[in-house]
Amino acid sequence: MTLLIGALIIGLILSLLALGVLVSFRIFSMPDITTDGSITLGASIAAILLVKGVNPIFATAAGALGGAAAGAVTGILHTKFKINSLLAGILVMTALYSVNLHVMGRSNVPLMQATTVASYGEKLGEWLAGGKTIHIFGWPVGAADAAVLFLALLFTSAAGAAMFAFFRTQLGTAMRATGDNPQMIRALGANVELNIILGLALSNGFVALAGALLAQYQGFADAQMGIGMVVWGLASVIIGEALTGTRSLGLTIVGTIMGSVLFRLLVAIALRWGLNPNDLKLITALFVFAALVLPGFLDRFKPRPTSAT
C-alpha cells in the first residue's frame, strides 16, 4: 500500500512536468529538451533554499521561476538568434548542468533535516487523523502519506485547471494560435516571437515546479535527476491522449495528468516484478518510439475505401 501511494504521489508530481511538456510539445509543436535541465534547476534552487531555512512555499516558487527563466533563454536563442529549437534546448540543457552544480555547490543535496512542503503535509495528516495511521477501505495507511497524496492531488488539479483557464484567455489563445498557425496570428497583430518565449517560460516553469516538489518529496536534489525527463513527459502526454483523446484542451490536460499517474504506476509494478531499474530509460524511450510510429504503421494495414470509378 505504501508503494502504491508513493507511486501515485510521484505520478501526480511528475504530471506537472508532463503538463509542461504538453505546452512545448503539443501546443508549440516544439520538443523542448530544456526540460531535462530545468527540472533539476527547480529541484536545486528549492533544495538549497530549504537547507538555508527559507519557507518551503517560497523555495518552491523560486525553483519554478528559475525554470521559467531557463525556458525564456531557450525561447530567446530560438527566436532572436534563429537557432533551431531542438539545438536551442540542447544548449540550455547542457549549460544548466553546470548551473545546477553551482547552485547546489555539490552534486547532491539531502533534505532529510529541512522543513519542506512534504513535511507540512505529513504534519497536517497526523494532526487531522490524530495518530500515525488511518484505515482506507480497511487498509492501514500512514496518515502522513495519505495527507501528502491528497495535497498532491489537490495541487495538481489546481495547476491543471489554472493551465486550462490560461489557455482560454486572450493571451493564452494567441499562444495556441502561435503553435497552430504563426502566419495567421502574426497577421492578426500578435508578436509571435514573444509568444514563443513566454510559452517556453511557462512550460519550463511547470517542469521546474515538478522538480522542486519532487526533491522535497523524495528528500534530496541530485544533479542527475533530470536525465531523460523530457521523454518521460512525452510518454505521459501520449498515454493521456490515448486515454482522453485530443478533441478539447480540457480533456487533453486531464488526460496528461492521468497519463503521468498511470505511467508511474506501470513502472512501479514493473519494478516490483523484477524489472532491472537500469533498463527503465531504455524502455521509456522504446515506448515513446512505438507510440509515435505505431499509429502511422497501423494505418497502412487499414482497408481503405476504394473510390467509385
Added chain:
Amino acid sequence: MLALSGIRKTFNPGTVNEVRALQGVDLTIEPGSFVIVLGMNGSGKSTLLNAVAGSFYVDEGSIRLANHDVTKWPEHKRAKLIGRVFQNPFSGTAPTMSIAENFALASRRGHARGLGWALSPHLMKPLRERIATLKMGLEGRLDNAIGSLSGGQRQALTLLMATWLKPELLLLDEHTAALDPKSADQVIQLSDEVIQRDKLTTLMVTHSMQQAVSLGDRIIMMHRGRVLHDIRGAEKKRLRPEDLLDRFDEVRRRELLDESAAAMLNELYI
C-alpha cells in the same frame, strides 16, 4: 490612405538567385478606393502586397499608411492597420481552434492581449448573427475546429475575420485562386459586399480578367517590379476583358522584344 514612394526590394542580392522583385514603385491609394492588381507571374504583385503588410522590410523607399510612416514597423505592428486574406485557405485560420476562438483572436487585432477571457459574451452574439448572414450553416457550429471546414468556408471566414475590426487597408492576395469556381464566386461576392458596405481601402491581387473588370474602381498592372499601367475612373468603367488581354499581349511582346534586343546586342558587341 496608402502612399508608397520609391519602393525597391531585391531578394538574395549578389547571388545567382538574385531577384529584383520591386524596382521603384510609386503608388498612392485614396481612402475607400478598391484597387485591383494585375500582372504576369513574377511581375511583383504579391511582393508588393507583402511589402505593404511587412512580411519583409523594403531596401529603399517609404510606406505611409493612415498618417503613419510604417516603413520600419514589424509585421505584427502593421497588423493593427491591415486586414489580410491569403491565397492559401489554410493560411488565414488556426485549424485546431474553434470558429469562435478564431474570431476571438481576430477581435483583438491591434489590441493588447491580456488575461481576460477570449470568448466574451459580447463577442458571441454579433458573431453568430454575422456568420448566419453567410448562409453556410456555420452559426450552429461555432465550437467546431475550423480545420474541419472546406477551403471556401475557411476563406469566407478569414475575410470576415480580417474585417471584423475595420482595417485601414484590406489586402487580398489571390484569395480565390485556390477555390473551386462556385466557392470562388461566393467569396468574391462576399468580398465586394464587405468592401462596399464598410468603404474599405482595398488592394486585391487577381489573375481573373473577369474579376478585374467587374470589381473595383482602379486597375494597376505590374510588370518587372514596376507599375506599367494605372487605369482608373471612366476608363476603368469602360474596360472590357479583351482590352486587358490586349495590354497583356503588349507586355508579352515587350518581353520578347527585350530578349531579341539582348540577343542582337550580344551578336553585335560580344
